[in-house]
Structure formats: structure tokens, C-alpha cells
Amino acid sequence: MHIVENSVLLLCRSVQTNLAKVDQSDRVFFLVQVIVADNFFTGSKDNLKKWIGHPRFELIRHDVTEPLLVEVDQIYHLACPASPIFYKHNPVKTIKTNVIGTLNMLGLAKRVGARILLTSTSEVYGDPLEHPQTEAYWGNVNPIGVRSCYDEGKRVAETLMFDYHRQHGIEIRIARIFNTYGPRMNIDDGRVVSNFIAQAIRGEALTVQKPGTQTRSFCYVADMVNGLMKLMNGDNTGPINIGNPGEFTMLELAENVKELINPEVTVTMTENTPDDPRQRKPDITKAKEVLDWEPKVVLRDGLVLMEDDFRERLAVPKKTKA
Numbered sequence: 367m368h369i370v371e372n373s374v375l376l377l378c379r380s381v382q383t384n385l386a387k388v389d390q391s392d393r394v395f396f397l398v399q400v401i402v403a404d405n406f407f408t409g410s411k412d413n414l415k416k417w418i419g420h421p422r423f424e425l426i427r428h429d430v431t432e433p434l435l436v437e438v439d440q441i442y443h444l445a446c447p448a449s450p451i452f453y454k455h456n457p458v459k460t461i462k463t464n465v466i467g468t469l470n471m472l473g474l475a476k477r478v479g480a481r482i483l484l485t486s487t488s489e490v491y492g493d494p495l496e497h498p499q500t501e502a503y504w505g506n507v508n509p510i511g512v513r514s515c516y517d518e519g520k521r522v523a524e525t526l527m528f529d530y531h532r533q534h535g536i537e538i539r540i541a542r543i544f545n546t547y548g549p550r551m552n553i554d555d556g557r558v559v560s561n562f563i564a565q566a567i568r569g570e571a572l573t574v575q576k577p578g579t580q581t582r583s584f585c586y587v588a589d590m591v592n593g594l595m596k597l598m599n600g601d602n603t604g605p606i607n608i609g610n611p612g613e614f615t616m617l618e619l620a621e622n623v624k625e626l627i628n629p630e631v632t633v634t635m636t637e638n639t640p641d642d643p644r645q646r647k648p649d650i651t652k653a654k655e656v657l658d659w660e661p662k663v664v665l666r667d668g669l670v671l672m673e674d675d676f677r678e679r680l681a682v683p684k685k686t687k688a
């Protein structure tokens with residue numbers, strides 16, 4: 367095995383991470399962990415194109431639940447389906463990814479002395495009884511519900527990170543990501559922003575799940591990537607909430623999408639799924655203080671950037687006014 371300097375290992379389920387921010391002088395291993403095989407490479411082919419063939423880039427297709435031996439300095443452990451429809455599709459594999467996958471990556475970090483960043487989630491707070499959520503809140507999670515493969519999986523992943531840190535001195539970083547959206551998302555991802563934008567562009571009704579008053583706080587992907595890189599390269603282990611505190615009900619989100627993208631579409635109320643959190647908003651005081659980070663892109667600007675990309679991929683150009 368050859369020794370390389372400044373190597374970064376990025377682990378993702380599919381190629382949706384904003385690689386544009388990665389320094390091209392670093393050696394990058396981009397490791398893709400595939401759960402739903404036909405989902406592979408949807409979304410960001412174009413983003414990846416400029417990296418394929420780059421002398422300092424290597425793409426490895428690997429399942430993170432199997433051990434991996436590479437020489438790296440930093441590990442961004444993003445591997446896991448994040449869309450509820452995908453993580454609930456194969457819950458056993460989802461929890462294996464969070465438990466065995468995280469153990470494998472911590473084992474790798476220990477072996478090569480790498481720093482490891484885990485992307486945990488706002489879902490560790492469950493259906494929160496405190497609002498907004500600070501990192502000190504322990505959460506309200508159903509341990510046997512249909513979402514628990516993800517929620518509890520990420521909670522165990524956080525525990526493993528801290529146990530390896532305390533017992534073996536591994537350098538860890540934990541980000542708690544709040545709902546993230548942006549260009550190059552899988553069109554069929556199933557999460558609310560991509561659903562609404564694709565529906566509006568296709569002229570279909572926007573499917574608001576009941577009651578519609580539940581809230582989320584949406585963070586634009588470029589802001590998220592900046593936050594993750596600041597966390598990785600800073601001194602604080604976390605956990606740190608990385609998200610945009612702008613909070614919207616799903617009905618408000620639908621109204622914004624309708625107004626910005628297609629005022630002619632209707633909004634239809636559909637059935638929700640069990641344990642859907644009723645409210646979610648990050649308290650980002652810690653990220654501001656410790657990382658000097660806060661998001662810059664407001665929802666309405668981010669939605670327009672996402673619309674352009676979705677229109678191109680769906681081949682539905684914007685109507686020009688006569």
C-alpha cells in the first residue's frame with residue numbers, strides 16, 4: 367500500500383455531495399456506498415465528470431459494512447440513505463450501515479491515525495419536545511418505530527464515535543445535519559423539497575402530507591458543505607448542529623414552490639407516515655461561536671437554484687413570457 371499525503375475519504379450513498387468545494391490539490395478517495403443499486407450515480411454525474419480521470423482522484427465502489435483498507439488523513443463518513451423512503455425500504459441494511467459501517471470506519475481511523483467526521487442528523491432529536499433544538503437536548507425517539515433504523519442507528523453511531531474517542535484517542539467530529547436540499551439531488555429522492563420542485567415543474571399537484579403544519583428548517587447544500595469542512599478542520603469534536611434556522615410549515619413550503627415555480631399547480635393533502643416529527647429547527651449558537659459558521663442562502667434563493675438544475679434534467683424549460 368502506498369503512503370499519500372492529504373488524503374480525504376468521502377463516503378456517500380450516492381454521488382450527491384458537493385465535490386466542488388474539495389481542494390483539487392488534496393488526494394480524494396470518493397467512496398460510494400450503494401444500497402439501492404439502481405440509484406447509483408443519479409443526480410450528480412456532471413459534478414463527478416470533472417473528477418473522473420483527475421490524477422489525484424480515485425473512485426472506489428464499496429459497501430461500507432465491509433472493512434476497507436486505505437491510507438487517509440481525513441474521513442468524511444456520510445454513508446447512509448437519508449431519505450425516509452429509502453432508509454425505510456431496507457431498515458436492516460440501514461442500521462447495519464450505521465453500526466457496522468461506522469465501526470469499520472472508526473477501525474480504519476484508528477489504524478491509520480485519521481480524523482473522522484460523522485454526519486449525524488437532526489433525527490437524533492426524534493419528535494422534539496424542546497424547540498428549537500440545542501445540542502444539549504437528548505431527544506424524544508421511538509426506539510421500535512419505522513424510523514428507528516435511522517434515528518437510533520445514528521444515535522448508536524454517535525455513541526461509537528465518542529467511545530472510540532475516549533478509549534482510543536481517535537480524533538472525532540460530529541455534525542448533526544438538518545434537512546438539506548440543493549441542485550443535483552436525486553429527482554426521485556422522495557424528500558419534500560425535491561418532490562415539490564419536480565411536481566411543480568411537471569405540472570402535478572404538490573403532495574403535502576397531513577397535517578401540513580409540521581415544520582422543517584431547510585439548509586442549502588453549499589452552506590452545509592462549508593459547515594462540514596469547517597467542523598472537520600477545526601478543534602471541536604461536536605456534536606454541532608449544522609442547519610438553517612429559517613423554519614417553514616410544509617404548507618408554507620408548498621406555497622413558496624408554487625409561487626416561484628408554477629402558480630398553476632394545486633396543493634393536495636395526502637396521508638403521512640408514522641412518527642413524523644411535528645417540528646424541527648436548529649439552534650445554531652454553537653456553530654456560530656465555535657466554527658464562525660452560519661448559512662447564507664435563504665430558502666427562496668435556494669429553491670430557484672434547484673429549479674434550474676431540475677428543469678435541465680427533466681428537460682422542461684421555463685416558459686418565456688409572450
Ligand SMILES: O=C(O)[C@H]1O[C@H](OP(=O)(O)OP(=O)(O)OC[C@H]2O[C@@H](n3ccc(=O)[nH]c3=O)[C@H](O)[C@@H]2O)[C@H](O)[C@@H](O)[C@@H]1O
Nearest residue numbers: 448450487489544545546557558561573574575580616642
Ligand atoms: O432532508 C433531510 O436532510 C432529512 O430528511 C429526512 O427527514 P424528514 O424531515 O422526514 O424529510 P422529508 O421526507 O423531506 O419530510 C419532511 C416533511 O415533509 C413532509 N412531506 C414529505 C414528502 C412530500 O411529498 N410531502 C410532504 O409533505 C413529511 O411529512 C415531513 O413532515 C431524514 O430522515 C433526515 O435525517 C434528513 O436529515
